[in-house]
Amino acid sequence: MSDPALDTLMLPLETGGVDIDQGARVLFLRARAGRALEALAGMDLTCVQSFAPDRDALERSGFKVAAEAPDGHHDAVLVLPTRQRQEARAQLAEAVASAKEGGIVVACAPNTEGAKTVEKDLSDLLGGVDKVTKNKCRAVWGQVREDAVDQSLLEEWRALDAPRQVLDGAYLSRPGLFAWDRIDPASKLLSGLIPDTLKGRGADLGAGFGYLARTVLEKAPKVAAMDLYEAEKRALDLAEENLSAFKGKRAMNGVWCDVTQGIDGPYDFIVSNPPFHQTGKADRIDVGQGFIRVAAAGLRPGGEFYLVANRHLPYEKTLSSVFADVIQLADEGGYKVIRAVKAKGGR
Numbered sequence: 001m002s003d004p005a006l007d008t009l010m011l012p013l014e015t016g017g018v019d020i021d022q023g024a025r026v027l028f029l030r031a032r033a034g035r036a037l038e039a040l041a042g043m044d045l046t047c048v049q050s051f052a053p054d055r056d057a058l059e060r061s062g063f064k065v066a067a068e069a070p071d072g073h074h075d076a077v078l079v080l081p082t083r084q085r086q087e088a089r090a091q092l093a094e095a096v097a098s099a100k101e102g103g104i105v106v107a108c109a110p111n112t113e114g115a116k117t118v119e120k121d122l123s124d125l126l127g128g129v130d131k132v133t134k135n136k137c138r139a140v141w142g143q144v145r146e147d148a149v150d151q152s153l154l155e156e157w158r159a160l161d162a163p164r165q166v167l168d169g170a171y172l173s174r175p176g177l178f179a180w181d182r183i184d185p186a187s188k189l190l191s192g193l194i195p196d197t198l199k200g201r202g203a204d205l206g207a208g209f210g211y212l213a214r215t216v217l218e219k220a221p222k223v224a225a226m227d228l229y230e231a232e233k234r235a236l237d238l239a240e241e242n243l244s245a246f247k248g249k250r251a252m253n254g255v256w257c258d259v260t261q262g263i264d265g266p267y268d269f270i271v272s273n274p275p276f277h278q279t280g281k282a283d284r285i286d287v288g289q290g291f292i293r294v295a296a297a298g299l300r301p302g303g304e305f306y307l308v309a310n311r312h313l314p315y316e317k318t319l320s321s322v323f324a325d326v327i328q329l330a331d332e333g334g335y336k337v338i339r340a341v342k343a344k345g346g347r
Helices: 004-009 011-015 035-040 052-060 085-097 115-126 151-158 185-191 211-219 233-242 285-298 316-322
Strands: 025-029 044-048 074-079 099-110 130-134 137-143 164-166 171-173 200-205 223-230 251-256 267-272 299-310 325-332 335-341
Touching: 004 011, 004 035, 004 099, 004 130, 004 137, 011 035, 011 130, 011 137, 025 085, 074 085, 085 099, 085 115, 085 151, 099 115, 115 137, 115 151, 171 233, 185 211, 185 299, 185 335, 200 211, 200 285, 211 223, 211 233, 211 267, 223 233, 233 251, 267 285, 285 299, 285 316, 285 335, 316 325, 316 335
Parallel strands: 025 044, 025 074, 074 099, 200 223, 200 267, 223 251, 267 299
Antiparallel strands: 099 137, 130 137, 164 171, 299 335, 325 335
């Protein structure tokens, strides 16, 4: 797939605007795989990625991947900041803090996702930047000089995405996660329809910071075990904290993975509010369809799947193809809740 931001990020290296020596220690925050990474051939590259699908793609391409930035200073730090303002500022600050004196920081964002803000923010941190625009994106870069870096701003921004209490202290969350400081209306609608009769072993696909899984455990006392599947490790770590009251009382397991690649089973029930955006803003119905197929494969015969989705997303055909019974439980506020049951014969 085309990745304009990644292509543009590498443009200064390819054109000579940024010169990085062979063998240099390079850190790439929020790294993504793509042909453009050929510009980093011959360098000591560490990719940092906490989102499992991107982690998997990088590892398949042969890159060294870490979930968090390692200690130490690097000759160059590249970063693809996310759209959420606080998280993006924290990422830029982490990039500057991870570069050695005289090192280079390069960042890039699409014009429609805050490119001008990224330019200003990095300039404020470093005391000035250069830039290039292409592919409807903007790459900006500058050298880290101790006498020019705004140290006060650096420390302030590094703390912006730290975990914190939200919803009157009911949950821990952090900027950048889906609906990080609220309960999104789709999950809230589904939570009200989860029956207290659920029992046995269950799973939450796309668990986020743990709201739906905690609802299940609070409402259904006969649930013996819950597995939480989540692609974003930053969310999964918090989900485990948010369900800590059930440790030792119910069996729980957090799984950092791309759900569409399959899950363990069999499960007696599965709940899910599947993502339908990943990189970019376009609807990704294939992700939700993948969740549905994986849920069907992971349920025991007669197992139940509770799904919430935006009303306009065309999931019914996929549901009918892999489940025996498909019933819409609610259509409210632009969202639909569906209960699907796997056939006793296995379908």
